[in-house]
Amino acid sequence: SAVISQKPSRDICQRGTSLTIQCQVDSQVTMMFWYRQQPGQSLTLIATANQGSEATYESGFVIDKFPISRPNLTFSTLTVSNMSPEDSSIYLCSVEANGEQYFGPGTRLTVT
Amino acid sequence: GQQLNQSPQSMFIQEGEDVSMNCTSSSIFNTWLWYKQDPGEGPVLLIALYKAGELTSNGRLTAQFGITRKDSFLNISASIPSDVGIYFCAGTGNQFYFGTGTSLTVIP
Numbered sequence: 001s002a003v004i005s006q007k008p009s010r011d012i013c014q015r016g017t018s019l020t021i022q023c024q025v026d027s028q029v030t031m032m033f034w035y036r037q038q039p040g041q042s043l044t045l046i047a048t049a050n051q052g053s054e055a056t057y058e059s060g061f062v063i064d065k066f067p068i069s070r071p072n073l074t075f076s077t078l079t080v081s082n083m084s085p086e087d088s089s090i091y092l093c094s095v096e097a098n099g100e101q102y103f104g105p106g107t108r109l110t111v112t
Numbered sequence: 113g114q115q116l117n118q119s120p121q122s123m124f125i126q127e128g129e130d131v132s133m134n135c136t137s138s139s140i141f142n143t144w145l146w147y148k149q150d151p152g153e154g155p156v157l158l159i160a161l162y163k164a165g166e167l168t169s170n171g172r173l174t175a176q177f178g179i180t181r182k183d184s185f186l187n188i189s190a191s192i193p194s195d196v197g198i199y200f201c202a203g204t205g206n207q208f209y210f211g212t213g214t215s216l217t218v219i220p
Contacts, residue, residue, distance in 0.1 A: 001157075033208075042200065043155070043210045092154050099143055099162070101208055103154035 002027055002097045004104035012110045013083055020079045021107045023093030028073035033094040033101070034066070043092065049076050083111045118201055118211035125191055126219050133214045134185040135201035143204040144177050144184040149213075150197045158199075159186070191218050 003026040013019050023032065031050055035043040046066055049055040055068040069077045080087050088111045093104040118135045125131060135144070143162055147155035159170050161177035161184060168175055174187045184203075188195055196218050201211035 004154075042212050045208070094154075099204070100145060100157055100160050101202065102157060103147075106152075106154045108152065 001100075002029065002095050002102045004093055004095060004102060006093055006104040006107050008107060009105065010108040010110075012112060015084055015111060017083055018079055018081045019083065019109060020077050021091055021093070023076045023078070023104055025074045025095050027097070029095040029097060030073070031096045032070060032076045033096070034068065034076070034078045035092040035094060035103075037090040037092060037106070039089075046078070046091075080109065083109075085111045087111050116201055116203055116209055116211040118214055120214060121212070122215040122217070124217045124219065127191060127193060129191055131188040131191055131195070131216060132185060133199060133216075134183060135203070135211045136183045137203055137209070138182070139203075139205055139209075140181040141203035141205050141209075142181075144175070145202040145204070146173075146175050146184070146186045147200045147202065148197045149200065155200055188216075191216075193218050193220050 005024045007022045033048050034046040036046055037043050045058050046061045047055040047057045049068045049070040051070045051073050065081055067079045090106040090108050092106045094101050116135050116137045145160050146158045148158055149155040159168050159175040164181045165179050166177040172189045199214045203209050
């Protein structure tokens with residue numbers, strides 16, 4: 001298994017600003033994932049982040065809006081840029097280990 | 113992306129009752145996973161299934177990987193109040209797909 005921490009756990013941000021979410025894993029992993037979970041909904045994959053390469057974004061998500069860094073095998077950041085109220089969601093970091101996917105506790109973002 | 117069809121969408125049961133939920137897909141999967149998400153937390157992996165027909169237990173939880181590889185079910189026996197939460201299935205083929213979730217409420 002993998003132990004994942006995220007910072008911040010929650011934040012309230014103003015429209016038009018940006019927030020960077022950090023994800024730290026207790027072991028080296030090749031693949032890290034960023035998900036969004038809107039209230040009462042399932043998880044939607046934003047992008048896959050591999051160390052040393054550009055993140056791969058899913059349909060409907062773009063790098064300008066959700067830039068991702070992956071500087072090493074235990075850390076990644078997701079930035080939510082130029083926020084609007086529609087970006088209010090839980091953002092979850094995830095890693096794959098031994099064919100299973102493990103999740104961080106999530107960052108609850110509210111945009112006013 | 114693709115989402116798996118999970119049912120029921122929500123359940124309200126009395127403490128002590130058994131619970132059953134399932135997940136179906138139009139695609140074949142190599143792995144089925146079941147997660148539980150408590151309010152304000154990330155999903156926690158409960159059970160992982162790797163072979164068609166596999167039946168695996170984790171305490172009061174039992175899950176099966178359907179023989180067609182297109183479905184899976186999760187049973188919870190003798191439910192208790194802390195079983196409350198949202199349960200998600202997930203399947204893996206060339207990527208991960210998540211179910212729509214089953215919200216479980218246990219009435220003491």
